[in-house]
Amino acid sequence: MALQKIYAGSKLRDLRGQVSLTQKDFAAKLGVSLPYLNQMENNKRPISTTVVLALAQEFGFDVTELSSGDAERLVTDMREALADPVLDAVDPPLADLRLTASNAPALARAFLELHRAYRQTHERLASLDEALGREDGQMQPSPWEDVRDFFHYCDNYIDAMDRAAEHFATLGPAHATLQDRVRTSFRQHGIELRFAPVDTLRTFDTETRSLTISEYAAPATQTFQMLIQLALITQENLLEATLDLARFQTVEARAIAKIGLANYYAGAALMPYNRFLEAARETRHDLERLAILFGASIEQVAHRLSTLQRPGAKGVPFFFVRVDQAGSITKRHSATRLQFARFGGACPLWNVHRAFETPGRFVRQLAETPDGVRYISLARDVLKPGSSFGAPVRRFAIALGCEVTHASQLVYADSLDTSNASAYEPIGISCRICERTHCHQRSVPPLERRLSVDSNRRDLLPYDVA
Structure with missing residues (x-):
């Protein structure tokens, strides 16, 4: 399998700024020419193996930071924002989005902030009673x-x-x-x-x-x-x-x-970092065993596993999410390439929803996203009961997962046929940006694609995606 090329110009510039070196001196430390460094810092060339090794040896840089999920998160968020109907005439190539996220992350975040402000204004205008009830009339971002x-x-x-x-x-x-x-x-x-x-x-x-x-x-x-x-x-x-x-x-x-x-x-x-990381590796990330060892709840353990991203001592890169019974995401984080929708609920094909059907049990799933990346996902319901009879009981479902390349480190992967392509269920991020054209659980059409409607024919959906 070919290695993925890494473009990380902004991180190279940031590191050079941290060590207070000119481009010329930085290039000398890395063992490359000044023009070559300039091209890497501007994402015109990928980071070479020689530079990766030099970053680790000369500066003690955690080279896994070069391919961190921050750029992928920005790309996913921008794709979702660009799927908004107000931007239906704008369809930049995925390569352009990746270039923006890696080379101009501040600009990408400014665009996302602008889109979020637009959505909030739009939603408030749609609820005039609430909007007119405000004395100051200001449209503040959601805290x-x-x-x-x-x-x-x-x-x-x-x-x-x-x-x-x-x-x-x-x-x-x-x-x-x-x-x-x-x-x-x-x-x-x-x-x-x-x-x-x-x-x-x-x-x-x-x-x-x-x-x-x-x-x-x-x-x-x-x-x-x-x-x-x-x-x-x-x-x-x-x-x-x-x-x-x-x-x-x-x-x-x-x-x-x-x-x-x-x-x-x-x-x-x-759950102190080093001791918890060691225990997680020894138990192969057995949530129940870790909960007993540290006197924590299953949800606390799952959430903590998703935070083990200390430079130089990283754990398995997990995603973690919590949803309510309506499917709304109440907590979300991903150290993987899988990102969650900023607006709306999680993909209905994801096993986190099935956890409500099997209370007190772990639900395992092998899943594949439209970009071809495969994951193992673990889901379980979480009850937060009241303190007396008749008190309300809050019920959620949590999911914890990672890319299938880390499956050997998870006790939950045992007996799963990770080498069988047909064992992976297709999931997406959100129906609005999902590229799958024949999903039987699709709630809304993909906003970036044209539709074909035939009144004399009905398949799974009342339309075909071009």
Whole structure:
């Protein structure tokens, strides 16, 4: 199989800026001519093997960063935006989109931000009652989307927060449990910790400096909530510095992101990076075994596996997604080439939807996307019950997966015939941009293709895709 050519001009320029070298000096370090480096930095030539080796040897650069999923995410997002009917006359080749994503990522993100602003304005105008009810009349971006995109383009890995949490998890005597460390830290900060028969998971009284955790919550949830509050109290400077770098446009987005970062810290403290990565490899990513070892929930383990993207110590590149019963995506991240729709639900052929049909069981699937990439996907339903009879029960489904080339590292791949092409089910990203012309579950026509409608003939769909 031919190796994929890597075009990573913007990353070469960024690295050269980090080490403060001129193009001439940088070319000498890499062992190439100045014109050749210039062509690579402008994506007119792919990164050569010689340069890849020099980047690793001379600068200690993690060469896997050259083919990270950031450009693929941008390409997928741009394709979805360009499938909007308002842009139906615009159909740039895929090669142009890839060139833009790799050579001008800032421009690509500006285009996506512009399209998102258009969609939000359009959706608000379609709901006049809500729009007219606003006193200021301003059309602000969705804070939730701002925060979700922040984590999405950080590869769902925040290095400073991750390392701070890992450091905390090793404080004190070696025999001390994580809860021992949490209680000790609370005492040092003058915080009273108590458990009470209340429905609210976590309540912190800033005046009395008392933290109340619901005794009805599961042990993993109790520990997680304690760690969230610990982050908010002890990591204030780090949280604020990270938020400053993110440059959110609204106070609401900043507030939501702060909670998200505290949640990230909690997960990283509960499952410290190096120890968790080693355990994941030893158990072959057995979610149930990892949940027992670290006192975490299945969802917490799956989410944590998707964050193992530390430079120089990366885990298997997973995608992770959570959907509700309506099929709407409530959490999403992908370190793989598989990306999720920014608008609408997940592909109906994906096994994440089947998880609702088999509660308490893992559902395995071999799947292939329209670009020919094959994946193994694991899905399971997640229940979040209330604390009393009649209390509402929240129900979700989660999916965790990776490209099939990593299947040998997953216990869930055992007994699956990964070499059989017919074993792979066809899935897509979203019906609006999916290129499959004969999908029996298609909800809307692909917006980039012309349709042929024959009233005297009916197949799976009431139209044919040209």
